[in-house]
Amino acid sequence: MTVLVLTSPQDVTADMVVVELHERGVPLVRLDPADLPGDADLSAEYVHGDFHCYLSAQGRMVSSRALRSVWVRRPGEPAAHAHGTSPWLSAETGQALYGMLYSTTARWMNHPRQAAQARYKPWQLRIAHHSGFAVPPTLITTFPRVAEEFAGRYGRVVVKSLSGPPRTEPPVSLPTTLLEPDTDFTGVAAGPTLLQSYVPKRADIRLTCIGTRLFAARKASADGQVDGRFGDTGHAWEPVEVADRIARPVREFMELAGLAYAAFDFAEDDEGLWWFLECNQGGQFGFVELETGQPIAGAVADWLAAPPLGAPL
């Protein structure tokens, strides 16, 4: 039974998992959808109620009957490297590849249908509520007066992007930013704005969940630092225990979201409470493993190597 890894050749995090799969003697095919067709090929037959497909890449062939799991890491745009590429060829190739893979009984980390839903941050907040996390009060609005009232109510408020930074060249960063007390909210009318009650934190927490296995890491914050992703805090990521009051909502969240893998970000306040900030279904884990020594790549490999579900679709 074979594992299919959909990612680009430059993905060093995937390399870490590939090594672990090799050590376990698990066959795998690594494919960048950008190389299809040309360096890779596919075929799928739907005949008389039966279904059989196979995929060929880098000299290896995998059949749908031998497909154990699919890991969607950093796949390229289908057909991007193909001769005569075009948006239409990408659409045709994406239909063929993913439509065929959706037809198998393979387990997904993560199924693109669930991944797409999990990217919606407002929906994450609601699922986080349902799961039992502490979530900082949050507002998303295009009404300047509502924004002003919210900021007045909570005092210290941060502003964040909903969708991440714009995709510009050169890239720009959009760190979470603490608002000044005299902020003018007129501009809120020009675009939906996410405001969140600021959590004074003593540490950032990154919790990686693979199936039901949890790995949490903690990095002490620098004084007054708002966004832990930017600037050196002078501290390193260190492994930290996951209390049951966090483990339960994490598992509930994963279940409600239908995810096999996710990276959660929390802010740890002065009383040690972990506040849910966001969940990234495609979040990196390489930097955590390198700093903490936690066997995350191994846990991913274990999950991918487990037997397929057998249940149809």
Place this chain on the structure above:
Amino acid sequence: MTVLVLTSPQDVTADMVVVELHERGVPLVRLDPADLPGDADLSAEYVHGDFHCYLSAQGRMVSSRALRSVWVRRPGEPAAHAHGTSPWLSAETGQALYGMLYSTTARWMNHPRQAAQARYKPWQLRIAHHSGFAVPPTLITTFPRVAEEFAGRYGRVVVKSLSGPPRTEPPVSLPTTLLEPDTDFTGVAAGPTLLQSYVPKRADIRLTCIGTRLFAARKASADGQVDGRFGDTGHAWEPVEVADRIARPVREFMELAGLAYAAFDFAEDDEGLWWFLECNQGGQFGFVELETGQPIAGAVADWLAAPPLGAPL
């Protein structure tokens, strides 16, 4: 309790349903996401485990607590008409609008998560198998020799696009086409190709499913016509009974796909058997209603007007 209709102002099919909702006295808000922000506004608060949002468009306001259902018809790109529009503003606005709506308990026709999956034609074929439809033998391949072998096995074979025609200006059409006996399959290596065993048909069938209500229409084919969407057959759409051997798989398909609305296309062969060709989760129904007098818009209105689920998310 209010119905939210997400569509463009030019959508005359939506107009038909809006009339039906008005006749039933059901409040509705019609919104084109392209008009947000600017002509429409939104606000959502996630505070202390509670969630409240409201949406304002065309002088009407709807609160999440009063939101009965969401009909996703032909929504524009979020923020497309906004002052200073950009891909980033569209991404931010889409996150805010859909993320907020996903957080409600409203019923969806169709939920974008399910709609996205249902667009994959190869997956449709597999679900059609599971549901118990007759499905013509189908191949999707990048291997010229496999295509040649398939065509040889089934004799008369049609070729179809997987993703529909390219989006070019002026638009081009890509009708389903019967292959010549001496077809050269070399080009299959350049892009995944869908071949299907040809069903000699005496009629096209369009079956519209709304919840559990089915409306089927039949149009006799012209001699030798392959793709019923192109060219006048000299016949009109007429209502036709749905046999139980079709109704059961339709309901099974809707359940497996998680859809509330879908338009199915079948080919009726000389023995009266309906062969599954495809399912369009966003298919038109206006032309069927106009020709057959079947009350499809009324059925959509009935479905949208039913009470919300109450269950969280």
